[in-house]
Amino acid sequence: MKDGVITMPMKKNVPEGGPAWRLVTCPVCGRECWERPGVLDVMEKNPKLMAACTECALKVTVTHRYVKA
Numbered sequence: 504m505k506d507g508v509i510t511m512p513m514k515k516n517v518p519e520g521g522p523a524w525r526l527v528t529c530p531v532c533g534r535e536c537w538e539r540p541g542v543l544d545v546m547e548k549n550p551k552l553m554a555a556c557t558e559c560a561l562k563v564t565v566t567h568r569y570v571k572a
């Protein structure tokens with residue numbers, strides 16, 4: 504089980520994204536969301552973290568903590 508979740512903004516909420524954001528699919532629900540610069544760095548340093556869209560992160564973080572990326 505993962506220790507925490509990095510949230511990825513959902514494309515439906517943020518259609519334009521931000522500078523250098525990469526469009527990916529949520530590993531939990533498969534919907535489109537944005538991987539922000541720095542997320543991969545954070546996950547490399549914290550192998551127990553996972554990234555998920557904000558909606559999935561909300562569900563997962565009922566038992567886990569949020570991680571700011």
Ligand SMILES: [Zn+2]
Nearest residue numbers: 529532556559
């Ligand atoms: Zn999701």
